[in-house]
Amino acid sequence: MTLRTVRILLWLPLVAFLIILALVASGLITPHDAAIRSQMVGRPLPAFDLASGRGDAGRLRSARFGDGTPRLVNFFASWCVPCVGEAPQLLALKQAGVAIEGIAVRDRPADLAAFLQRNGDPYDRIGLDDTSGVQMALGSSGVPETFVIDGKGVIRAQHIGAIGPQDVADMLAALQAAR
Numbered sequence: 001m002t003l004r005t006v007r008i009l010l011w012l013p014l015v016a017f018l019i020i021l022a023l024v025a026s027g028l029i030t031p032h033d034a035a036i037r038s039q040m041v042g043r044p045l046p047a048f049d050l051a052s053g054r055g056d057a058g059r060l061r062s063a064r065f066g067d068g069t070p071r072l073v074n075f076f077a078s079w080c081v082p083c084v085g086e087a088p089q090l091l092a093l094k095q096a097g098v099a100i101e102g103i104a105v106r107d108r109p110a111d112l113a114a115f116l117q118r119n120g121d122p123y124d125r126i127g128l129d130d131t132s133g134v135q136m137a138l139g140s141s142g143v144p145e146t147f148v149i150d151g152k153g154v155i156r157a158q159h160i161g162a163i164g165p166q167d168v169a170d171m172l173a174a175l176q177a178a179r
Contacts, residue, residue: 038139038147038158045073045153046137050127053104053112060101060127068151070178071099072171074123075135075145077107078115083144086162087119093163093171094122102126105135105143146171150178 040046050060065071074090076083094100102123104112112126129135138147141160148157148171157174159167 037160038141038155040137040139040155041158043155045149045155046134048127048134048137050103050129050134053102053107053109053126053128055109058125060103060125062153064101064125065149065153066151069099070148070150070156070175071101071124072175073101073103073138073147073149075103075105075129075138075140075143077105077143078111079107080143082162083115084119086144086164087122089163089165089168090122091120092168096172098172098175099124103129103134105129105132148174148178 045062045065048060048062052058052060072093076086090100100122102125104126107128107130109128116123127134135143138155139158140147144162146159146163147155148159150156156178159171163171
């Protein structure tokens with residue numbers, strides 16, 4: 001081996017390390033979107049019939065969604081911290097005339113009542129999804145998560161995570177497009 005070959009071989013591990021470091025840094029600077037999108041967007045709402053989360057006789061049924069009124073379906077829970085953060089936006093949407101149905105995931109009516117008392121109640125009806133069956137059927141990846149349902153009962157859009165103040169206009173536009 002020549003002296004030149006030995007010098008090249010000595011620098012090779014450093015060059016390889018710098019290439020790996022550059023690849024890792026590029027992944028950290030521009031991370032990919034890790035949100036799991038529902039495959040149900042564009043499809044009819046799956047059939048469901050949920051007991052009321054308020055203790056009244058008003059069950060939440062999928063048949064209700066074919067009445068011609070576009071609406072939001074918001075998956076939430078009393079134990080969900082981001083759900084508290086989105087409560088003011090849901091109340092603002094309700095004040096703007098938006099029909100909002102709530103689906104409480106793995107929650108208890110007493111805890112829901114306390115949550116709604118503290119944070120306001122924007123929901124027309126609330127269904128209890130004790131086993132997350134409806135949540136999974138819609139392809140929801142967690143709470144909070146909101147779906148736009150058109151007047152024929154077809155899922156038109158999905159919003160993953162809490163609805164922030166910057167999202168209210170987009171939600172209203174998605175509902176308008178669902179008419």
